[in-house]
Amino acid sequence: MQNVINALRVLEEVAVRQPAGVGELARGLGLPKSTVQRSLRTLHEAGWIRPAGGAVTRWQVTSKALQVGRRAELGLRDVALPVMEELRQRTGETIHLMVPEGDAVVLIERLETDKPLRIVLPLGIRLPLHASANGKAVLAHLDRPIDELPAYTGTTITDPELLRAELAEVRARGYADNRGEWRSDIAAVAAAVLGPDGPVASLSISTPASRMPDDLRPEYGKLVTQAARTLTESLPS
Structure with a gap:
């Protein structure tokens, strides 16, 4: 054994x-x-x-390992879609479902906003853990060293101590946010979906930066945290 x-x-x-x-x-x-x-x-x-x-x-x-993971993702998507749709209805914004994979999170499902101004990310795109809301939501619940932090924009957190402090805040309030840290035109809030051994996914509300002012972040943060908790409780034990 x-x-x-x-x-x-x-x-x-x-x-x-x-x-x-x-x-x-x-x-x-x-x-x-x-x-x-x-x-x-x-x-x-x-x-x-x-x-x-x-x-x-x-x-x-190899692809064998990836195929097993993809089959697991299909089950996750099935459970997540109703939760994502409710979150989209409540916010009117794009909802992303991502899963951790190595040093990134990977987009496996999205429900897009009906608004004409939108940010469209392709399925399968990889976002860095330290420079995205989904990534930070996951990273806050992982036990791993934080050292090299490449910059993507002028607001990317590249100081390991500053990132550790932010991740502590993420754990305390329940959600992470992104203030143009991966792309300057994107804002988001995200919360981790937790399994018995740590984060299995993350949910986010993603908008153009102009549509997420500071006073709206806590409201969206609360909604995405509640949605992630609902999804966590819906997953098979």
Whole structure:
């Protein structure tokens, strides 16, 4: 049983760090290199990971792992759509559903506003954890080091200490916000959908920056927090 648990932990760590080498995985997991190497060999033989190339072998997940994740996402979308539709009706704005994947969140569903001025993000787009409302909502509930923080706009938080302070506020109030930190024309508030082992998704209300003044953020924040809580309670245990 412990071998199975170790292999699953290694698979999860590869997904987070890919492409990742044995030494990096061993340090991240606190496991001996020999244990990690055995797990990598098993996962490779089963088709879950493959070499990423280079002089030193580094590993990344295969489409098999991604296909399993996509099937899980289909179930999540089915449960989320009624919650998202109610949130769209209450706000009149675009609603996004994203899932964590490595160092980003990935858009898997959206319900768009009927207003002519809108921000349209393609399904499958990846947003950085530290520079998006969905990303910060997820990151606030993850235990991982915060170091390199690239800037995307003039308002992106690039100081690790400032980001840690903001994530503490996210946990306290229940939602994250984005003030043009990924793209200067986008504003959003988002809340995490939590499973037994941490965040499984995030919901957001996304608008052009001009349609989310400071006095509206707490109201939208409360609505998206309630919606994320409803979705959390609706997921199979």
